[in-house]
Amino acid sequence: MSEAWLVSFFTYLEPLLCAMAIWFLVRSKVARSFAYLVAFLSVRLFSEVVCLSVINLHVIEEHLAYRIYFFVYWSSYALEAALSLLVIxxxxxxxxxxxxxxxTLGMLIFRWVAAISVAVSIGVAVAPHHSGLQFLIGLVSQLQQTxxxxxxxxxxFVCFAIRPMGLxxxxxxxxxxxxLGILATTDLVRAAWLSHNADMYSTFNLVNGLAMCVTLCVWTAYFAFPEPKRRLIVLPTTSPFLRWNQISMALGDDPGYVAVGGIAPELFAPAEIEIMKRASAMVPAKKLDAPSNLRSISA
Structure with missing residues (x-):
């Protein structure tokens, strides 16, 4: 059993597992909550079906088939990079x-980090010797690595926060x-591997196909079986999660205002002015009664 046969086997197995993962995800009635994952799997499935059809059917002229394959592959690769960010x-x-x-605070930080990362990826992809298709390939590759x-x-983060968050x-x-962690690891290794070995049937391509199939099997299993309910979150008063949550909720709120002087009488209604006059008139009487009460008690 050669590496080429195994690579081909995983290549044909991937669309089947991808379709199975989508079916179980939709059947579990949580597609709305994981809409970006559905889109990610749909793009992956479409790309695999089109690319395999172009390669194996031989009904299109070779140069046109290559252009279709190139466009579909790199377009879907870019969409997968963007959708994976949205899934995260x-x-x-x-x-x-x-x-x-x-x-709220984490989402704000995430958006800023993602925007800066995309800007850095574009800056890295822009090089004097890159133009046209080379620029596109470099940009998509940098986005995928980001x-x-x-x-x-x-x-x-999920590994550390899974218990405090009731998961x-x-x-x-x-x-x-x-x-996603499995796919991310293989993508980072592939970026370094392909710079030294671009053979289509290399050992790493075999590992990459295996990693994708394992990931699809994991997702299928998680959506095929019912998910346990989220536990009630009980945090101690000294928990950093609780303190930072209180601080984060206070950030951005408008402060309260207190009038300390310079208040014109015209700002008050006549009834309010009358009440304040009566209250101020009663204050001296209370002060005069206080000493007599004290003497009577001491007596």
Whole structure:
């Protein structure tokens, strides 16, 4: 059994597993919560079907087939990079839902980090010797690497915060994060590998196909079985999650205002002025009664 046969086997197996993952995800009635993951899998499935059809059917002229393959492959690769970022964003939003303050602050930080990462990717892709298709390939590759780094950071966060957030290792958010972590690791290794070995049937391409199939199997399993309910979150008063959540909820709120002077009488209604006059007239009488009461008590 050669490496070429195994690579071809995983290549043909991937669309089937991808379709199965989409079916179980839709059947579990959580497609709305994981809409970006559905879009990610749909783009992946469409790309695999079109590319395999162009390669194997031989009904299109070779140069045209290559152009179609090139356009579909790199377009879907770019869409997958963008959708994977959105999947990460959605997972973080769902994981931090009980702590609204940290959720808002984290989403703001995530958007800024993603925007800066995209800008850096564009800057790295722009080079004097890159133009046209080379620029496009470099840009998409940099975006994919950026998405992979952010995915691994999210996976690390989910592993540390899974217990305080009331989640378990059977939660779908953890399963999706784990699958994305596998893909992110293989993408980062592939970026370094292909610069030294571009053989289509290399050992790493075999590992890459295996990693994708394992990821799809993991996602299928997590959506095929019911998810345990989220536990009640009980945090101690000294918990850093609770303190930072309170601080985050206070950020951006408008402060209250207190009038300390320079108040014109015209600002008050006549009834309010009358009440204040009566209250001020009663104050001296109370002060005069206080000493007599004290003497009577001492007597």
């Amino acid at each position: 964003y959605g997972i973080f939003k769902l994981a931090m839902e009980p702590l609204k303050g940290l959720q 998405s992979s780094v952010l995915t691994l950071c999210l996976l690390l 378990t290792y059977r939660s779908r958010m953890f399963g999706i994060s784990m699958g």
